[in-house]
Amino acid sequence: MRALRVLAGLVVLLVLGAAAFVAFAWRSQIDPVDPPAQASFDPALVTRGGELAALGNCNVCHTRPGGEPFAGGLGISTPFGTIHSTNITPDPETGIGRWSEAAFSRSMRQGVDRGGRHLYPAFPYDHFTLVTDEDNRALYAFLMTRKAVAASPPENRLSFPFNLRLLLAGWKALYLREGPFQPDPARPAEWNRGRYLAEGLSHCGACHTPRGRFGAERREAAYAGAEVENWTAYAIDAASPAPVPWDAESLTQYLRHGWQERHGVSRGPMAPVTANLGAVPEADARAVAVYIAGIMGAPDQQRRARGEAALAAAQGESEAPLAVRAGAGAGGIGAAIYASACEGCHSGRRPPPFGGLNLHLSTAVNGPNPQNIINVVLFGLPAAKGEPSAMMPAYRGVLNESQLVALLDHMRERFSDRPAWTDTRERVAATLRGERRITVYRMDGTTQAPPESSMRTTP
Amino acid sequence: MTLTLSVNGKAHRVDADPETPLLYVLRDDLQLNGAKYGCGIGQCGSCTVLVDGAAVLSCVTPILLLEGRKVTTVEGLGSLDNPGPMQRAFIEEQAAQCGYCIPGMMMRAQALLQADPGAGEAAIRAELEPHLCRCGTHMRIVKAVMRAGEWMRQNAQSGGATG
Numbered sequence: 299m300r301a302l303r304v305l306a307g308l309v310v311l312l313v314l315g316a317a318a319f320v321a322f323a324w325r326s327q328i329d330p331v332d333p334p335a336q337a338s339f340d341p342a343l344v345t346r347g348g349e350l351a352a353l354g355n356c357n358v359c360h361t362r363p364g365g366e367p368f369a370g371g372l373g374i375s376t377p378f379g380t381i382h383s384t385n386i387t388p389d390p391e392t393g394i395g396r397w398s399e400a401a402f403s404r405s406m407r408q409g410v411d412r413g414g415r416h417l418y419p420a421f422p423y424d425h426f427t428l429v430t431d432e433d434n435r436a437l438y439a440f441l442m443t444r445k446a447v448a449a450s451p452p453e454n455r456l457s458f459p460f461n462l463r464l465l466l467a468g469w470k471a472l473y474l475r476e477g478p479f480q481p482d483p484a485r486p487a488e489w490n491r492g493r494y495l496a497e498g499l500s501h502c503g504a505c506h507t508p509r510g511r512f513g514a515e516r517r518e519a520a521y522a523g524a525e526v527e528n529w530t531a532y533a534i535d536a537a538s539p540a541p542v543p544w545d546a547e548s549l550t551q552y553l554r555h556g557w558q559e560r561h562g563v564s565r566g567p568m569a570p571v572t573a574n575l576g577a578v579p580e581a582d583a584r585a586v587a588v589y590i591a592g593i594m595g596a597p598d599q600q601r602r603a604r605g606e607a608a609l610a611a612a613q614g615e616s617e618a619p620l621a622v623r624a625g626a627g628a629g630g631i632g633a634a635i636y637a638s639a640c641e642g643c644h645s646g647r648r649p650p651p652f653g654g655l656n657l658h659l660s661t662a663v664n665g666p667n668p669q670n671i672i673n674v675v676l677f678g679l680p681a682a683k684g685e686p687s688a689m690m691p692a693y694r695g696v697l698n699e700s701q702l703v704a705l706l707d708h709m710r711e712r713f714s715d716r717p718a719w720t721d722t723r724e725r726v727a728a729t730l731r732g733e734r735r736i737t738v739y740r741m742d743g744t745t746q747a748p749p750e751s752s753m754r755t756t757p
Numbered sequence: 758m759t760l761t762l763s764v765n766g767k768a769h770r771v772d773a774d775p776e777t778p779l780l781y782v783l784r785d786d787l788q789l790n791g792a793k794y795g796c797g798i799g800q801c802g803s804c805t806v807l808v809d810g811a812a813v814l815s816c817v818t819p820i821l822l823l824e825g826r827k828v829t830t831v832e833g834l835g836s837l838d839n840p841g842p843m844q845r846a847f848i849e850e851q852a853a854q855c856g857y858c859i860p861g862m863m864m865r866a867q868a869l870l871q872a873d874p875g876a877g878e879a880a881i882r883a884e885l886e887p888h889l890c891r892c893g894t895h896m897r898i899v900k901a902v903m904r905a906g907e908w909m910r911q912n913a914q915s916g917g918a919t920g
Contacts (some may be wrong), residue, residue, distance in 0.1 A: 324775030631821070638776030638819035643798065680887070691799030695868075696818050696826075742853070 304733050310323030311709060323467030325414040326406065330396035333388055333446075339439040347440025349434055352574040353582060354426070354499040356441075357562040358567075359383045368609075369393075369447040372422050376513060376525070379456035381420045389446040402441075407477060409470065416466035417511065419473075428477035452653040473514040491582070492589025500586060505531040505567060521593055523666065527565035528734045529671050532661055536595050539664040539716075541608035543597035549587035553578060556688075557651040560609065560659055563688040565679055566670065569739040606714070612656035615645045632708030639693070651688035664714045668706045668722050675702065678737045694730075702726050760820055765790065765833030775821035779813075780804045782820055783830060791831035794888070802888030805861035806830045812868040831860035834867060835911065843867050846896075846905035849916040854892035862888050874910055878903060887910040 341682070351357070360383045362371035372387040390397040394402065394412070402404070402410040409423035410416055417423065458466060479498055481490040496502045506513040508524040514524075523533030532539055542560045544552075552558040556572035564572040575583045597605070643654035657663050664672040678692030703723050710718055728734045759866070762769045764787060771786055783789045783806070795803035799817040806815045807829035835841030840848065843863050853859045862885060869876050869884045881886050881902045890898065 358816060360778060634821055635819070638778075638821065639817055689800060691814050693818075694812040696808050696822050699913055 299529055300682050307667050308674045318544040320464065320469075323416070323464045325408075325416065326415045328401040328412050330412070332399045333390050333395040334442055336443045338444055343436050343439040343669065344443050347436035347438070349578045349582070350437050350499060351440050353617045354437070354576055355500070355571055357438075358570045358572070359420075366445070366447040366449065368441065368448040371449060371451045374451070378419060379454065379461040379514065381418050381454050381456070382451035383420075384451055385447065385449050385678050386441055387444050387447045387449075388442045389448050389701055390448045392448050393446060394441065395446060398461075399435060399438045402438045403431060406437075406675050406697035408432050409466070415589055416463045416470070418463075418466065419469065422501040422504045424474055424515065425498050425504065427474060427503035428494065430478045433499070440680075467569070469512060469514070472512070481500065488588050488631060489582075489592060490583050492592075494589070495582060496589050502534070502590070506534050525667075525669065527567055528669060528729075528736050529568075530662075530665055531567075534590055534664060537665065538594050538661075541659050541664055542605040543601055544591060544594055546584070546588045546591040549655055550580070550584045551581045553587055555651075559649045561723060562655040562660060562662075563679070565674060566739055567737075584681045591697050604712040606660045615656060615658075616647050618645075630704060630708065631701065632704035632706070633712075635697075635705045637707055640705075643690075654690070657709055660713060664716055665727065668710070668719050669725055669729075669734075671683075671706060672702070672707065673724055673736050673738070676707070676729060677736060680738060680740050681738055699723070699730055700728075705753060760824065762787075762820065762828060763826065764828045765830060766827075771820065776819045778816050779806070779818045779820050779823060779828065780815035780868050783828075789830050792864075793857050793860060795857065795861075800807060800859035800889075801861075802865065803857070803858050804862040804887070807833075807862045807864055807868055808870060810871055812865040824910055829867075830863075831863055834863065838870060839889060842908040843870075843902075843905040846901040846908065850897050850904060852897040852901040854894045857896075858888055858890040858892075862890070862898055862902075866905065869907050870902070870909055874906065874913065876906060881906075 311712070357367055358372050359372055359374065360368045360371075362369070362383075365371055368385070368387045370383040372383045373380045376382065382406070384395040387393040390396050397405075397412045402533060404410055405412070405417065405421075406423060406426040406429050408427070409419065409421065436656050477498070479494045481494070485493075503520060505526045506521050506523060507517075508519050508522055510516045521533065521535040522537065524531050540561055542548075542563070548558050549563065551562060552564065553572055553575045555576060556569065557563040565667075640654070644657055646653050648654075662668075662674070674690060675697065676692060676694040679688055679690040681687050681689040693702075703726050706722050706726070707718065712718070725734070729736060758775060759770055759772050760775065762771050762782065766782070767882075769787055771782055773782055773786060780792055780794060783792055784794070792806050793803040794816060795801035797816050799814040802814070802817040804814055805812050807813065808818070808823065808826050810829075812824060823867060831844075833842045843866060847859060847863060865885060866881065869881065873880065878899060881899055885898070885902070
């Protein structure tokens with residue numbers, strides 16, 4: 299009898315607990331509205347919203363390859379399954395045409411859709427929660443004046459229990475610190491602006507901060523670097539592997555133009571980010587640069603000396619006479635490949651973006667793993683459409699596994715003072731076999747999203 | 758040094774530095790002038806040949822990478838008397854104007870259709886994008902590749918060679 303009573307008590311507790319969780323997790327629907335007329339939005343507000351949308355890179359995820367801007371459908375791989383981005387054009391049936399501004403702001407602040415469903419944090423509301431009401435109003439005005447596109451994304455493919463959206467209330471309780479952003483009055487306005495953008499709308503940490511077991515960013519390791527879509531997002535804290543230390547000036551130029559003479563070009567998932575930042579007021583890009591440079595901190599004496607040594611080595615090579623390099627085989631096959639296939643551009647007199655970066659200055663060669671160089675060597679940098687840009691030919695048709703491994707080992711040994719990579723062969727093999735799927739982004743300043751033709755994956 | 762290169766099914770003994778670009782060896786040593794020197798830095802596509810069936814820019818490919826690999830140039834797709842499907846399609850569609858980019862276009866198209874015989878127009882356009890043509894014959898080039906694809910599919914069905 300006693301056991302039965304305990305059991306009954308447990309069942310009651312369980313039911314009560316579940317009911318309490320549902321009550322806690324439940325979000326109400328916000329009533330649909332008739333799609334507001336485009337002319338009802340102030341054009342200046344729409345313009346500002348467009349700049350904010352570029353700062354937030356909305357187009358990068360909410361556009362599928364070759365698809366209409368903001369119409370969604372891009373599959374985003376996560377450790378929990380594949381999540382597809384939604385249609386955020388003002389189409390009333392499949393997009394957000396029936397969302398009120400209040401519904402839009404709630405999605406940004408709390409990660410809940412108009413109907414009251416919890417959204418997955420692949421939509422980075424852990425950052426967007428910081429966006430102010432005023433900026434949400436501008437973003438709403440911008441999105442509601444885009445071309446309405448009827449398109450529904452494919453169903454998400456998530457395993458149990460991650461397919462239960464209600465559980466996201468628990469995730470939020472653990473990881474979401476609701477905004478909006480509160481400026482630090484003790485700091486300059488520019489730094490606060492940069493922090494607002496970098497931590498909020500621009501969600502830099504979504505790629506540059508490693509994630510923990512439940513997919514949340516590890517706050518104690520903010521900006522310590524991570525791997526995203528099989529590209530390495532470098533550490534952008536004090537541990538930045540860039541040989542020449544970044545400062546606010548060089549970062550501004552890189553973020554605005556997608557290249558910097560002493561650091562190289564942006565590629566992979568960073569390429570659309572710098573393309574977007576080319577379209578925003580320079581003051582905003584500079585504010586982000588100032589804030590991130592602050593996180594990196596002023597370089598110490600040793601760090602500065604390392605940068606100067608790298609610059610001197612690079613300059614020495616570019617000024618050396620272009621002698622025919624006899625006996626290329628002396629340093630092994632890796633050195634021979636480098637001398638014959640890479641050196642012409644990468645040790646030349648022509649600086650980036652139209653010449654190759656001298657690898658003494660390369661963050662990739664000094665990075666934690668060789669993945670980014672593997673990607674660039676195999677798949678190249680496809681040229682931008684309709685404008686001059688950096689580009690590099692792809693070598694996937696000719697380099698085999700051992701040749702590429704030898705080349706990478708040579709690069710690391712010759713151009714970096716860091717220890718040899720330990721996982722080079724494994725990464726090369728997995729990339730060549732297509733087990734590591736690589737998306738190659740075009741070096742564009744114009745495209746809204748990587749179009750079909752630039753989505754080159756391994757055969 | 759001497760190196761053996763397999764080109765269009767024949768083994769050639771080549772006396773050249775290992776760092777020599779494949780294009781120079783093809784044109785200067787083997788008198789295979791189909792592949793063209795355009796930019797010399799892998800940006801225009803006119804030097805494209807096949808290495809083990811994959812499209813490769815021969816102007817930036819040193820021969821030291823090619824020991825034991827099979828190189829195919831446009832001359833290997835057929836002859837004047839007996840052109841292969843890709844060559845025949847380019848002739849029938851009159852896809853060449855000055856012709857400089859055409860061997861490279863043909864070779865990348867060949868690689869695409871060998872890997873994916875059903876490649877449609879979108880795939881062909883995407884694949885040929887790195888190739889520059891300043892005459893502006895792109896529409897004819899795309900038509901020619903699509904026609905070559907049809908013939909190659911027909912040949913495969915009737916058990917013939919795919920060129």
